[in-house]
């Protein structure tokens with residue numbers, strides 16, 4: 501495929517714009533989108549920090565969204581909720597500020613175990629210009645350190661899906677203590693078991709001080725400063741990264757820890773920053789790579805040569821595409837992403853085959869037309885599109901599962917591949933059954 505050098509075309513609403521490219525073919529489109537808003541990230545963030553509470557300041561729509569996304573978890577002791585803006589608030593008849601502070605005081609009186617309260621902005625709170633930053637500041641003064649009140653936006657106007665986590669973490673960065681201690685900071689939510697395993701492996705390599713943001717307890721914030729070297733566990737942390745840099749941290753350039761190859765390069769980036777010798781790296785990582793190769797093999801047999809189309813949702817699409825192409829032998833039809841930070845994706849873009857069609861943004865109707873024209877073997881998409889595409893005979897994989905599953909690290913490469921081989925295999929079995 502030809503490699504466009506500069507912006508050549510821009511059309512209004514739904515046009516496709518060619519951008520400067522590295523080896524990939526970087527494109528941009530705008531129009532109707534089929535994505536979650538940033539509120540959804542509360543579902544995994546509240547599990548990570550059990551002493552925190554997420555209070556959305558929004559409408560009944562926002563409350564319905566979180567309850568649907570969280571599924572059965574709404575029946576457990578809830579650690580998230582919605583302060584619903586009433587018509588009186590929206591019409592300016594009540595002082596929404598005072599109402600909100602009253603709701604917060606009630607909540608904290610009933611739930612004394614809450615240590616950090618996230619006030620999460622939504623579309624309605626933004627549209628009526630409710631100043632949550634000022635409310636947080638006033639509540640912080642009132643609480644005198646008993647509870648920390650933090651504010652960020654998860655609105656659909658400003659954020660897409662995983663960008664909600666970026667908002668929450670970047671809001672925490674100014675609160676991190678300052679330290680010049682030499683440490684490795686893993687940034688981005690990981691499953692606890694995956695985090696434990698990675699810390700063990702870093703220690704085996706010779707990196708002893710490893711901390712995480714977000715921490716498991718919201719009060720246990722890691723320090724940051726000029727001795728901090730950061731490995732990003734997730735690709736959607738643009739604002740958090742910028743704020744960590746402002747605090748003196750160094751971001752280690754690396755692909756993301758998805759798949760065996762990406763995870764190895766990610767760990768090696770830290771090992772090199774700590775001047776660990778090549779023999780030690782090989783002794784630690786080679787056996788893991790061999791195990792991953794064996795675990796990947798049955799899935800590679802099912803996936804190799806198959807064509808995959810990834811619709812934009814989580815910003816995980818580029819690292820996943822790189823893994824599926826390089827380690828599972830899949831062909832990439834199109835790799836969608838809601839937002840492309842070229843600086844944070846540089847290492848990923850370099851590993852994609854020349855001419856890979858990377859589409860930033862979305863015009864969902866046009867994208868679906870391209871899916872239908874290309875008839876890929878597998879489409880990664882949101883739940884709203886999956887069943888309709890299945891009904892058209894196209895196999896799909898729900899992208900939301902990828903943010904809830906423990907997919908990071910060399911050890912998880914086989915399981916990650918299985919998330920794609922399983923729906924493809926099921927689709928083939930059903931198709932064979934229909935022919936009988």
Ligand code: SF4
Nearest residue numbers: 537562622623655656
């Ligand atoms: S924040 Fe906006 S997009 Fe998200 S549920 Fe509320 S109204 Fe909808």
